[in-house]
Amino acid sequence: MKQQRVLRYMIEVEHGIDDYVDDEVSASENETAEEYIPAGRLVQITAVNDDGVIENIDLWVPPGPTTATRLPPARTRAHSRGYLVDTRTNRAVSFASTHEMHCALDLLSNRLVIDVEDQPPAVPYLAADGLMHEHTYDYRATLQNGTRLAFAVKPFDKVEETGIEDVIERTKPNLPGFADAAFLVTDRTLTRNRAWNAKATLRALKIRNDQDCARMRTIIADVHGVVSAYALARNFERFADGLNAIWCLLYDGVIELAEPARKLVDAPWVRVCNGGVVA
Known part of the structure; x- marks a missing residue:
């Protein structure tokens, strides 16, 4: 095991999140996960079925094309596209x-x-x-x-x-x-660590739960200074739900990373901004 992974595991053990038994996905949640659409948008329309009953129907709208004036060149071994x-x-x-x-x-x-x-x-x-x-x-x-x-x-x-x-x-x-x-x-600021945090934020926004976010706001209402994001997430029955709320509140500007140049998984520390009020 790589040294970095060992250190991450030690951080998880320190914060009591090395046991994920309580975070197993239920059968109903598995069904939801299978229906999850990774890209595009769901819009709801009202229609009348064959029986004359009005019903709401979810339609998937695929992503629109890029507006770029020129497309990326062909892929090479040295560059990603x-x-x-x-x-x-x-x-x-x-x-x-x-x-x-x-x-x-x-x-x-x-x-x-x-x-x-x-x-x-x-x-x-x-x-x-x-x-x-x-x-x-x-x-x-x-x-x-x-x-x-x-x-x-x-x-x-x-x-x-x-x-x-x-x-x-x-x-x-x-x-x-x-x-x-x-x-x-340049890559002096566009680091892999910042990109990792950005990807984690975007993933969390796709499955955002406003009730979880509201609950996390209540939890951090009396928080002062730097606090463990893991400790905050452990207030939820499922650690994953709490951590997802953390990422969403980071996006909202309610909290901020204490060490933004590092991945949250390596430095799981956050602080409340402006008393928890979005600027």
């Missing part, structure tokens, strides 16, 4: 590298972001050779307040080689109407 689904807009979001995937996950798991566009329209700029060129940012995010931010994603060791910082600076005069600001993000 694929799509995520933004459940808020029910639309596909593409990525053409692991770093881009991490950036997309960060944006999709941020409650302040209401829309994520991959490969938005290109921005023209005057290059050093005196000619007009175009640059396509990897992502454009729209915030709740209407602000639009553009992101260029590069590995840190490729920043100087690609001259991306100069390109971003040259596009700034032409950003109005496209974005309010543009940023360069």
Whole structure:
């Protein structure tokens, strides 16, 4: 067993969650799990059946296509390609590298972001050779307040080689109407640990239970300082339900990770924000 897994197990034992007998899924829950649709959206419509009785019917709406101006290139052995689904807009979001995937996950798991566009329209700029060129940012995010931010994603060791910082600076005069600001993000911030936390958040939101979230809010009402997320989750009959509520409240901004640069599984500590009130 790897050293990291041993340390995780020790953390679980320390917080009393090494025994998952009480967390076994019941038969009825298994039936629900089998019906779970991982992507897309369920919408309810009213219809009249053959007997003239009005009934509600759930329809599955598949994710819409990406709005990207260009699609990821063909897969290679050295790079990852694929799509995520933004459940808020029910639309596909593409990525053409692991770093881009991490950036997309960060944006999709941020409650302040209401829309994520991959490969938005290109921005023209005057290059050093005196000619007009175009640059396509990897992502454009729209915030709740209407602000639009553009992101260029590069590995840190490729920043100087690609001259991306100069390109971003040259596009700034032409950003109005496209974005309010543009940023360069690298693997220095787009870490695997942050991506792991982002994926865990998105998984929790898919099966969010508002009653569990309300119960967790009550539990943390009198909490001050840093507390174990595992200890909070153990207040539930099923540990998994409590931990899922933790992830949802992290998304809501009610609580925050004490060590956001680490995976929650390695540093299971959280603190309440603003007295538990969403900012």
